[in-house]
Amino acid sequence: xxxxxxxxxxxxxxxxxxxxxxxxxxxxxxxxxxxxxxxxxxxxxxxxxxxxxxxxxxxxxxxxxxxxxxxxxxxxxxxxxxxxxxxxxxxxxxxxxxxxxxxxxxxxxxxxxxxxxxxxxxxxxxxxxxxxxxxxxxxxxxxx
Amino acid sequence: xxxxxxxxxxxxxxxxxxxxxxxxxxxxxxxxxxxxxxxxxxxxxxxxxxxxxxxxxxxxxxxxxxxxxxxxxxxxxxxxxxxxxxxxxxxxxxxxxxxxxxxxxxxxxxxxxxxxxxxxxxxxxxxxxxxxxxxxxxxxxxx
Numbered sequence: 001x002x003x004x005x006x007x008x009x010x011x012x013x014x015x016x017x018x019x020x021x022x023x024x025x026x027x028x029x030x031x032x033x034x035x036x037x038x039x040x041x042x043x044x045x046x047x048x049x050x051x052x053x054x055x056x057x058x059x060x061x062x063x064x065x066x067x068x069x070x071x072x073x074x075x076x077x078x079x080x081x082x083x084x085x086x087x088x089x090x091x092x093x094x095x096x097x098x099x100x101x102x103x104x105x106x107x108x109x110x111x112x113x114x115x116x117x118x119x120x121x122x123x124x125x126x127x128x129x130x131x132x133x134x135x136x137x138x139x140x141x142x143x144x
Numbered sequence: 145x146x147x148x149x150x151x152x153x154x155x156x157x158x159x160x161x162x163x164x165x166x167x168x169x170x171x172x173x174x175x176x177x178x179x180x181x182x183x184x185x186x187x188x189x190x191x192x193x194x195x196x197x198x199x200x201x202x203x204x205x206x207x208x209x210x211x212x213x214x215x216x217x218x219x220x221x222x223x224x225x226x227x228x229x230x231x232x233x234x235x236x237x238x239x240x241x242x243x244x245x246x247x248x249x250x251x252x253x254x255x256x257x258x259x260x261x262x263x264x265x266x267x268x269x270x271x272x273x274x275x276x277x278x279x280x281x282x283x284x285x286x287x
Contacts, residue, residue, distance in 0.1 A: 002181045003171045006164075010185040013164020014192025020157035021193070022200030027149035029210035029217050032157065034247035039271040053150050058250060060154015064162060065254045067155065076162060078252060079170035080259035081242065090242025091249070091263040093234050095270025098246060101231020102219075105245040106157075108232070109190060112219075114197035119221060119228055126229055127236030128176075134240025135176040 001079065009076070021111055028053060033107020034061075035098030097127075146212045158251040164189040167252050169243025169259070176240050231274075238270075 021032035030053070037054045045051060068075050081087055098104040101123055103112065108127075112120020158167075165171040166189050174183035210216060239245050244252070244263050252260045 001170055001174075003165070003168070003174045003183045003185075005183055006185045007188045010164045010166075010188035011192040013160040013162070013166065014189035014194075015196050016156050016160030016163065017166075017189070018160075018193040018196025018200065020153040020160065021197045022204060023149055023153040023156070025201055025210065025216070026204045026207075027146070027153070027211050027213075029213045029215060031217070031219065032153065034157075034245075034250070035271070038246055038250070038268070039275060042268065042272050042275060044275070052147070056147055056150045057154040057157075060151045060156075061158040061247065061250045062254055063151075064155050064158025064251050068159070068162060075255075076165060076168060078168045078255060078257060080244075080252070080257035081169065082258045084258070084262050087242050087259045087262040088266040090238045090244065091266025092270040092273075093238025094242065094245060094249075094263075095238075095267035095272075096274045097231045097233070097235030097238060097270075099231070099271050099274035100227050101233075101235055102228060104235060104247070105239070106247050110193040110197055111201075113190075114194050114201055115218070117219065117222075119219070119224065122224055123228055123232040126232035127239060130233045130236030131176045131240040132178060134237045135173050136179065138241065139173075139177055139180050 003079075017106070017110060018114075021106075021114075024057070031107055031111045032057075033103050033111060035095075035104040036102075036107055039095075039099050101127075149212070157247065160193075161248050161251045164192070167248040169248075172243040172245075172248075173240065 024030050024032045037057050041054050103123060108120040108123040161167040165185050171183055171185060174181050175186035242263055249260060249263050249267060253264055
């Protein structure tokens with residue numbers, strides 16, 4: 001399944017993600033690390049005072065797609081696998097790995113690299129590497 | 145303003161994920177499929193984000209404090225441990241398998257694709273397991 005190469009939309013979308021990260025840092029001094037925001041809501045929480053902020057950010061994420069329908073533009077196509085088992089295993093690994101590794105694509109990949117954090121650069125190279133490898137095995141060896 | 149700034153950041157983040165194609169697992173997997181139907185778009189998402197965040201953070205840090213908090217809550221660690229690498233490696237396998245990472249999965253949830261409806265609860269369970277079990281076991285093993 002080919003997808004269209006979208007350099008301009010991707011750059012624009014990326015810039016919005018960056019703007020969001022800068023707003024969160026300017027307003028609250030927080031890193032826009034989505035796995036961190038989500039996992040801190042799961043008890044035991046270490047800092048109760050920041051819980052409302054974590055929740056509100058996630059509400060914002062959840063509002064983005066519904067708000068899109070107020071716009072005259074079409075929502076970009078989305079193709080999600082409906083293989084339950086595959087998606088369940090993927091979800092478990094992503095959740096588990098992001099907590100153990102202290103971050104995900106946003107916290108390490110965007111915010112961490114922007115701060116030139118060595119830990120984040122190592123993490124980003126690692127998850128990109130295993131991601132490439134997984135898709136290679138899935139598509140070119142397992143015949144998927 | 146405290147709450148509105150966070151809500152705005154959340155909506156902007158989600159909208160950015162939708163516009164960029166990052167919330168489309170097929171596009172993510174094609175980015176990771178170097179030797180197949182490679183779609184380099186996601187490199188532009190990361191590039192666009194870092195191009196704004198890097199100078200943005202630099203400007204913000206010129207202030208003594210954030211607008212609504214007493215301090216900047218920045219990660220202090222600079223050591224490289226097994227958790228970081230093992231966690232990131234595990235995360236990457238799941239990312240490749242499903243094409244979702246946490247932000248896009250949450251953003252895609254209201255679109256109610258079956259894959260997303262399975263992925264998000266599984267991700268929350270994975271996070272809970274990591275918080276409760278693994279960190280406790282590893283802490284006990286290292287002390």
